[in-house]
Amino acid sequence: MSNLTRFSAALVLALPAAGQLRLETRAQVIVQVPRAVDRxxxxxxxxxxxxxxxxxxxxxxxxxxxxxLTQGLASAIARLSATPGVAFAEANGSGEGGEIVPNDTHFGVQWPLDNRGQGGGRAGADIEALRAWSLARGSAAVTVAVLDSGLTPAHPEFAGRVLPGIDFVNEDADPFDDQGHGTFVSGILAANADNAFGLAGVDHACALLPVKVLNQFNGGTVFDLTQGLVFAADAGAHVVNMSLINYPQTTALESALEYARNAGCVLVACAGNGGIGDADRSYPGRSPLTISVGATTDRDLRAVFSGTGNSLDLVAPGERVPATLRALTDGWTAFSGCSAATPIVSGMAAVLLSVDPTLTHDEIKQRLEAGAEDGVGSAADTPGRDNHYGHGRANLFRSLCLLDTGGPSIVAPAVLRLESPGPGGLSADDPAVIAALKSILAVDDLDPAPRLQVVSPGPLPLGKLVALAVTALDACGHATQRTLEIIAEDRG
Incomplete structure (x- = not known):
């Protein structure tokens, strides 16, 4: 049953003295009946x-x-709480998508991924996506659930990657985006790349699970969100993106968050769009069960609307972020709010999981926070964690490098044995020496192309072992050094 149908069934017409028509709706309460009770x-x-x-x-x-209709909400909750077999009763509150309505449709480059100062931004105020993508670009084995207004499944930006989702607003299996918010969010997180169309998502390989919990007016209920969390967890989602704000903190919703966490989901949520102190007010972002994400500008400043507070974990680009349009056109729009920042972090979490699928929510959170760039914003961005920037502005490359704890392995025999055609040994530029040096390999768990440095051994006298210094470096700056030996031996 859809929200619209549910509400329409409860509509009562009242005619005030002024003669204007007013519509009243019946309140709703969420109650819990434990399994052991006769439901x-x-x-x-x-x-x-x-x-x-x-x-x-x-x-x-x-x-x-x-x-x-004869009862008020407060008295109804009191009566239901006292009903035998009911564990708790609370209002079915509402929230909304964490969106600042976009108004700049000419922002033409994806500065959150690669900020070169375009549009007046500051070079480097980005998540270093290009460097990160040289290490990992995501995996179809990682599923990201987007709890939002749905998406446009036929959109070229999501082609071949959308899993069967669900619509808890209209109570059907078609999570079509009738608002736009969900498509914006999904595009920032996971738009297809290298398809000569539109934008590139942070993780452009993950599978997308659309879960519609927001209606066409960008609003949703606690019950729909709890259903969405349980569905995502049961469907095997690895990451759950919640670009949502201003839900009430309720026992039901906290239970659903715990359910998803216990199922192994990484939960990422908005820190709020209400500015100072809002990270400690807006829910579900303020829940300690989530990774709370605030928003920054293209100059690494805290966006004026970005929620601050003790609950804030980190920030990410969230003002005038290029986002995928709901229409099936090769276009984009500028999207602002913690709703834009949250999918950037969710996409980062998905990329990290593509490298190490065993990572837990807490381990992902630790690497996101440790990899964040600290002290890059205003004076409020003080060393260490602060209430305006959290642990800093998210950086995908740095967080990925935290998964690579050691340098590359150097693959070569301890002694390189070469045949000398005569008693004079081999010169340093002899083809046999060059071929031997080229046979040395560097292999890294993360970097597919680590660099190898070999110091030329100089001339190789016949029958004498010569030390060979070899260094392997990966993109993250980790180095491995090894000393090999090389010898020119008599062919006979």
Whole structure:
């Protein structure tokens, strides 16, 4: 049943003295009935009292109950809480997508990925995506659930990568984006790359699982979000993106977050768009179960709307970020808000998981925070963690390098044995010497093309071992040194 249908069924017409038509809706309450309790008996008791069960979420033992018109919300919660078999009762609150309405449609380059100072930005105020992509570009084995307004599945930017999703707003299996917010978010996170079309996502290889929890007006309910979290967890999502703000902190929603975390999901959420202190107000971002993401500008300054507070973990580009249009056209729009910053971090988490699928939520969080660039913003970006920038501005390249704890391996025998055609040995530029040096390999777990430095051994006298200094360096700056030996031996 859709939100629209659910609300329409409860509409009552009231005609005030002024003669203007006003629509009133019945309140809704979320109650939990533990598995050990006779749920059928509880539901029968509720119906006898005039309550109506609209929906249920068995995985968490939750029921969505409609309040009779004769009762206020507070008294209804009190009565339901006192009902035998009910563990708790709380209002079905609402939230909204964390969007600042975009108004600049001419921002033509993806500065969050590669900021060269275009558009008046500051060079380097980005996540170093180009360097990072030389190490990893994601994997189809990693699934990212986007809990939002849905997406346009036929869009070329998502072709071949969208998994069967769900719509908890309209209660069907078609999470079509009728608002645009979800497509913006999904494009920033995971738009196809190298397809001569549109934009490139942070992770352009992951599988996308669209879960519609926001309606066409960019609003959603606690119950729909709890359903979305449980669905994403049960579907095997590795990362869950929540570009959502201003949901109330409820027992049901916290239970759903715990459910997803216990299932192994990495949870990434908005830090809020209300500025100072909002990271400690806006939910689900303020939950310690999530990675809370604030927003920065193309000059590495905190976006004026970006939420601050103790709950903030890190920041990412989030003002005038180029985003995928809902229309199936080769275009983009500038998108602002923590909703734009959050998918950048979710995409980063997915890339990290493509390198090491065993990483947990806490391990991903630690590497994102440790890899963030600190002290690059305003004076409020003080050394170490602060309430304005968290641990710093996200950097995909640096976070990836934290997965590569050692230098490359040098693959070669301890002694390189060469045949000398005569008693004079071999010169340093002899083809046999050059071929032997080229046979030395460097192999790295992360960098597909580590560099190899070999100091020329000079002339090789016949029968004498000569030390050979070899150094292998990867893109992250890790080095391995090894001393080999090389000898020219009599062919006979």
């Amino acid at each position: 059928t008996g509880v539901e029968a008791s509720l119906e006898r009292g005039g309550w109506r069960v609209l929906e249920e979420l068995p995985a968490l033992g939750l029921l969505l109950v409609e309040v009779p």
